Structure formats: structure tokens, C-alpha cells
Amino acid sequence: MAGELLIAVYVFVLAMFVGFEVITKVPTLLHTPLMSGSNAISGIAIVGAIVIAGRVDSPLNTILGVIAVAMATINVVGGFLVTDRMLRMFKRAPDDRK
Amino acid sequence: MNRASPFVGELIAIAYLVASVLFILGLKFLSSPRTARRGNVFAASGMLVAVVATLLDQAIISYMWIAVGILIGAILGGWLAVAVKMTAMPQMVALLNGFGGAASALVAAAEFFRIDATPEIALTTDVAVSVMLAMLIGAVTFTGSLVAFGKLQEVITGRAVTYPFQKSLNAILFLAAVAAAAWLVVSFEHPWVFLAFAGIALVLGVLLVIPIGGADMPVVISLLNSYSGMAGAAAGFVLRNNALIISGALVGASGIILTQIMCRAMNRSLTNVLFGAFGAQAGAAAAVTAGDRTVRSVSAEDVAVMLSFARSVIVVPGYGLAVAQAQHTVRELASLLEKKGVDVKYAIHPVAGRMPGHMNVLLAEADVPYTQLFEMDQINREFERADVALVVGANDVTNPAARTDPSSPLYGMPILDVDKAKNVVVIKRSMATGFAGIDNPLYYLENTSMLFGDAKKMLAALVTEVPNV
Numbered sequence: 001m002a003g004e005l006l007i008a009v010y011v012f013v014l015a016m017f018v019g020f021e022v023i024t025k026v027p028t029l030l031h032t033p034l035m036s037g038s039n040a041i042s043g044i045a046i047v048g049a050i051v052i053a054g055r056v057d058s059p060l061n062t063i064l065g066v067i068a069v070a071m072a073t074i075n076v077v078g079g080f081l082v083t084d085r086m087l088r089m090f091k092r093a094p095d096d097r098k
Numbered sequence: 099m100n101r102a103s104p105f106v107g108e109l110i111a112i113a114y115l116v117a118s119v120l121f122i123l124g125l126k127f128l129s130s131p132r133t134a135r136r137g138n139v140f141a142a143s144g145m146l147v148a149v150v151a152t153l154l155d156q157a158i159i160s161y162m163w164i165a166v167g168i169l170i171g172a173i174l175g176g177w178l179a180v181a182v183k184m185t186a187m188p189q190m191v192a193l194l195n196g197f198g199g200a201a202s203a204l205v206a207a208a209e210f211f212r213i214d215a216t217p218e219i220a221l222t223t224d225v226a227v228s229v230m231l232a233m234l235i236g237a238v239t240f241t242g243s244l245v246a247f248g249k250l251q252e253v254i255t256g257r258a259v260t261y262p263f264q265k266s267l268n269a270i271l272f273l274a275a276v277a278a279a280a281w282l283v284v285s286f287e288h289p290w291v292f293l294a295f296a297g298i299a300l301v302l303g304v305l306l307v308i309p310i311g312g313a314d315m316p317v318v319i320s321l322l323n324s325y326s327g328m329a330g331a332a333a334g335f336v337l338r339n340n341a342l343i344i345s346g347a348l349v350g351a352s353g354i355i356l357t358q359i360m361c362r363a364m365n366r367s368l369t370n371v372l373f374g375a376f377g378a379q380a381g382a383a384a385a386v387t388a389g390d391r392t393v394r395s396v397s398a399e400d401v402a403v404m405l406s407f408a409r410s411v412i413v414v415p416g417y418g419l420a421v422a423q424a425q426h427t428v429r430e431l432a433s434l435l436e437k438k439g440v441d442v443k444y445a446i447h448p449v450a451g452r453m454p455g456h457m458n459v460l461l462a463e464a465d466v467p468y469t470q471l472f473e474m475d476q477i478n479r480e481f482e483r484a485d486v487a488l489v490v491g492a493n494d495v496t497n498p499a500a501r502t503d504p505s506s507p508l509y510g511m512p513i514l515d516v517d518k519a520k521n522v523v524v525i526k527r528s529m530a531t532g533f534a535g536i537d538n539p540l541y542y543l544e545n546t547s548m549l550f551g552d553a554k555k556m557l558a559a560l561v562t563e564v565p566n567v
Contacts, residue, residue: 004338005222005224005335008334008335008338008340008343011340011343011344011347012331012334012335012343012344012346012347013347015118015343015344015346015347015348015351016347016350016351018122018347018348018351019125019347019348019349019350019351019352020351020355022122022125022126022129022348023125023348023351023352023355024355025126025129026125026128026129027129027130027131027473028359028446028448028454028455028458028473029131029455029458029468029471029473030128030131030134030455030458031356031359031453031454031455031458032187032191032451032453032454032455032456032458032459033128033134033138033455033459034125034128034352034356034454034455035191035319035320035323035352035356035453035454035455036187036190036191036194037124037125037128037137037138037141038125038323038327038348038349038352038353039191039194039195039198039323039326039349040141040142040145040194041121041124041125041141041144041145041345041348041349042195042198042323042326042327042329042330042345042346042349043145043194043197043198043201044117044145044148044330044341044342044345044346045198045201045202045205045329045330045333045342046145046148046149046152046201047114047148047149047152047339047341047342048201048202048205048333048334048336048337048339048342049167049201049204049205050149050152050153050155050158050164051152051155051157051158051337052204052205052208052209052212053163053164053167054153054155054157054158054159054160054161054163054164055157055158055159055212056159056160056163057212057215057216058211058212058215060211061208061211061212062163064204064207064208064211065163065164065167065204065208066163066164066166066167067167067200067204068167068200068201068204068205068208069163069164069166069167069168069171069201070166070167070168070170070171070174071171071197071198071200071201071204072171072197072198072201073167073168073170073171073172073175074171074174074175074178074194074197075171075175075194075197075198075201076145076171076175077171077172077175077176077179078174078175078176078178078179078190078194079175079179079194080138080141080142080145080179081175081176081179081180082178082179082182082187082190083138084135084138084139085179085180086184086187086459086462087131087134087135087138088135089459089462089463089465090131090134090458090462090468091462091465091467091468092131092132092467092468092469
């Protein structure tokens with residue numbers, strides 16, 4: 001069990017480093033889409049929520065699971081769609097507008 | 099997660115790896131506006147892969163409730179994404195942060211109740227600690243984000259709310275939460291203690307955000323963004339799910355970086371933002387210095403002449419521009435000037451909007467090409483050469499006292515060096531102070547002209563006047 005925990009910690013620490021590397025390269029121009037987009041990624045909690053809602057072990061847990069699935073889905077769907085909506089608006093030069 | 103068939107289990111694990119790679123690539127493509135849209139599609143595909151793979155999990159008995167949750171979430175999320183105004187993006191992100199945090203907290207709670215009800219599951223300390231962390235961070239993110247949403251939406255006061263013993267109360271609550279968590283880690287089977295713990299965490303989220311003033315919301319949203327990632331990572335530790343751990347870490351890192359950038363742009367430490375209750379008594383110091391100095395008020399015609407004969411104009415938009423919904427009018431004015439051969443650029447201060455990068459989105463929405471948008475460090479050298487700096491709805495970020503006056507509360511804050519331009523035109527409703535409630539000496543400079551009035555009306559007046567010059 002300790003080995004498993006250690007691997008999880010490894011993954012977490014390395015992912016933090018990847019995150020810092022990748023995100024420091026995002027220009028301030030795109031910081032709002034970065035926030036909404038990364039927000040959508042944090043909706044990954046949906047993966048845990050799905051298993052809980054589908055496991056049907058107790059009514060309480062199913063209710064918690066369904067609410068969690070709904071909230072995470074709002075996060076995922078809303079986040080990705082609104083990010084796309086914003087990114088569509090960023091245009092390069094006056095002449096290639098439209 | 100119990101995996102009856104090792105094959106399916108491995109398939110799911112590989113799918114999570116693919117999803118994680120797609121998330122990282124997605125964020126990587128955000129480094130340029132040309133590839134950013136593709137990046138978002140990558141990240142969204144990663145999420146789809148992760149969700150589909152999870153549906154194969156053999157612990158799942160019924161799909162009905164999953165479908166119900168996804169359906170409700172997709173409808174609400176889709177509606178939010180289509181309906182939200184670009185000026186309301188900070189609220190939207192705050193709300194989404196809150197939901198993400200809540201989902202992680204609920205996952206942790208469900209795991210607690212499941213482990214609590216199944217004596218056969220051998221509970222390890224690290225899972226117990228992870229459950230507590232996910233619950234705490236998730237709950238704080240949830241209610242904290244709701245308060246941030248309320249402040250930005252102006253449902254509740256944007257002022258910093260303070261009361262006696264505020265910090266002591268928060269400290270006591272925090273210690274109580276830690277104590278409850280420690281108790282639960284030692285002996286897990288106390289549902290009431292867990293509920294009390296969850297309750298304290300929810301209250302803590304509210305109390306931590308109410309003393310923070312509206313002007314500091316960009317920092318708070320960034321920080322809550324980071325928290326929502328951390329809550330996800332903690333939930334990942336609970337479920338031993340690498341996809342959650344990786345995504346949580348990525349989002350956590352992103353939030354931390356944005357928080358740092360925002361703090362630096364406001365020249366404040368994070369501690370000062372969180373506990374300083376900046377802006378609680380705003381307005382008190384305002385009128386003190388305004389008295390005997392003179393301001394030069396000009397008409398729209400004067401400004402139209404000045405702009406038309408300029409070689410280069412730098413527009414400095416602030417949040418006031420967005421409030422007046424004048425982005426499109428400013429874009430119209432810029433097009434007219436460009437036709438006359440004037441070089442137009444936009445200077446964007448990091449805290450020009452109400453969240454990181456907000457002003458860029460608002461201008462992009464008004465069809466301003468992003469090649470004309472310059473961040474502070476790029477544009478500050480150019481003010482000296484600019485004929486006119488046109489300040490619309492920006493105040494504190496142009497305050498030269500930040501550079502020169504050590505007694506000013508803004509001292510040391512990086513600002514746009516608007517005062518160095520040959521001429522400065524400030525469109526402003528009145529001499530009222532900015533968000534921070536601090537007087538701006540820029541308005542009394544010799545090269546500054548004030549065009550008093552509503553931003554949108556004045557810009558519209560300029561749009562009619564410029565062709566007549």
C-alpha cells in the first residue's frame with residue numbers, strides 16, 4: 001500500500017512540474033481562456049463521480065454521486081464550450097476577420 | 099475501484115494516460131492564440147476518453163443515475179456557456195470553480211460513507227487523510243467560489259466585509275477542522291464528526307472570502323481555481339486515480355501561477371490580499387488632496403482633433419470601458435483613426451479586467467485583432483513616443499503615484515506609464531476615485547486633458563467628430 005501511495009505522490013509532483021512548465025508559456029493574452037479551460041479539466045472529478053453514482057451501494061451515496069456527476073458535468077461542458085467561444089474571438093489581423 | 103477483469107482495468111488505466119497526455123497537449127497549445135482552439139479541442143477529447151473509459155468500470159451496476167447526472171449537467175453547463183456575457187466571465191469561472199470543488203468534496207464524502215458502511219474495507223491512514231483533504235479543500239472551494247460569484251455578480255456587497263475578531267474566528271474554525279479531521283483519521287467511524295467537519299469547511303469557505311474586496315477578486319478567482327485543482331488531486335489520492343491526480347496537479351499549478359501574476363501586478367503579497375481587508379474603508383482618503391489643484395476639461399471636438407493629427411495613439415482600457423459596454427465603440431474609433439494613418443495600440447494592464455486576461459477577451463469580442471493588444475512590459479517603453487494616450491475607464495493602473503509617492507497605498511505597484519505620453523486624454527465620468535479609493539495625480543498633470551462623461555457616449559461623440567476633422 002505504501003508503494004502505491006508513493007507512486008501516486010510521484011505522479012502528483014511530476015505533474016505539478018509539467019503544469020508549471022506548460023502554463024508559464026501561456027501568454028497573458030490567453031489567461032482567461034486558460035482559466036476556463038483548466039477549470040474544465042478540473043471537472044475530471046466526474047470520473048470519480050460516475051463510479052459512485054453507478055455503484056448503487058446506498059441511496060445516500062447514489063444521491064451524492066448524481067449531484068457530483070451533475071456538478072462536474074456543468075464544469076466540463078460549460079468550461080470547454082465557453083473556452084471555445086472565447087478562443088473563436090481571437091483574430092489575428094484586420095484583413096482576415098470573418 | 100474493484101477490477102474484476104484485469105484486462106478492463108488496464109484498458110481504463112491506459113485510457114486515463116491518453117486523457118492526461120491530451121490535457122497536457124491541450125494546455126501546451128494554449129501558448130499561442132493560433133493553436134489555442136485546437137488545444138481546447140484536445141483537452142475536451144481527453145475528457146471524453148476519460149469519461150468513456152470510466153463507464154467500462156465494472157463497479158458500475160446501473161447507468162441510469164449516471165445518465166441523469168450527465169444530462170442535467172450538460173444542459174445547465176451548455177446553457178451557461180452560451181448565455182454568459184463576456185463581461186460576466188469572472189462570475190462564470192468562479193461558479194465553475196465552485197462546482198468542480200463541490201464535485202471533489204462529494205466524491206470524498208461518498209467514499210467516506212462507503213468505507214464507513216463496509217467494515218471489510220481495510221482503511222489506510224493515507225486514504226483517510228486524502229478523504230479529509232479533498233473534503234476540506236473541495237468544500238472551501240465551493241462556498242468560497244459562491245461568495246466570489248455573489249460579489250462579482252453584485253448579489254452581495256463587493257466591499258470587504260470585516261468584523262471584530264475575524265481572523266481569530268477563522269483561525270479557531272480552521273483548528274477545529276484540523277482537529278475533527280485528525281479525530282476521523284484516527285477513528286474513521288463517526289459520521290456526525292464528519293458532517294460537522296464538512297460543515298466547518300463550508301463555513302470557512304464563506305468566511306475566508308467575505309473580507310476580500312471586489313478589487314482583489316482576480317487574485318481570489320485564481321486562487322480558487324488552484325484550489326479546485328488541488329481538491330481534484332486529493333480526490334485522486336482517495337480513489338488512487340492517476341488521471342485525477344495529474345489533472346488536479348495541472349490545474350493547481352495553473353492557479354498558483356495566475357495567483358502569483360495577479361499579486362505581482364497589484365504589488366501585494368498573497369497574505370495581504372487574503373487577510374488585509376483592502377478596500378474596507380475605501381473612499382475615506384479620497385477627497386483629501388483633490389482640493390486646490392486644477393484639472394483641464396476639454397470637449398470631444400478638441401480630442402477628435404488631437405487624435406486625428408497624432409501619429410501614434412495608445413488606448414488604455416480599464417474595467418470602466420467594459421462596464422459601459424464601450425468595447426465596440428472604441429474599436430470603431432480605432433478603425434477611423436487607422437484610416438487616417440494613425441497607429442493604434444492597446445495597453446493592457448494585468449489587472450485591467452476582473453480576472454487574469456479579461457480585458458483581452460473583451461476587446462477580442464469587439465473584433466480588436468490580438469496583434470494590437472500589448473501587455474504592460476511590452477508597451478511601457480512606447481508611451482514616451484506616443485502622441486496621445488487615451489485612458490478609458492482605467493484609473494489606479496495609471497496612477498503615477500505608484501512610481502513616485504512612497505506614501506501612496508499604491509506605491510510600488512507596476513503601472514502603465516501613461517503620464518509619459520506627449521498628451522494624455524482621460525475619459526471619465528467625474529473626479530471620483532477608483533476601486534482602491536485613491537486619488538490619481540495623473541489628472542492634474544499639464545499634459546493631461548479630461549473628457550468628462552460616460553465612456554460610451556464620449557467615444558461615440560469622438561466617432562462622429564473624427565471624420566469631420
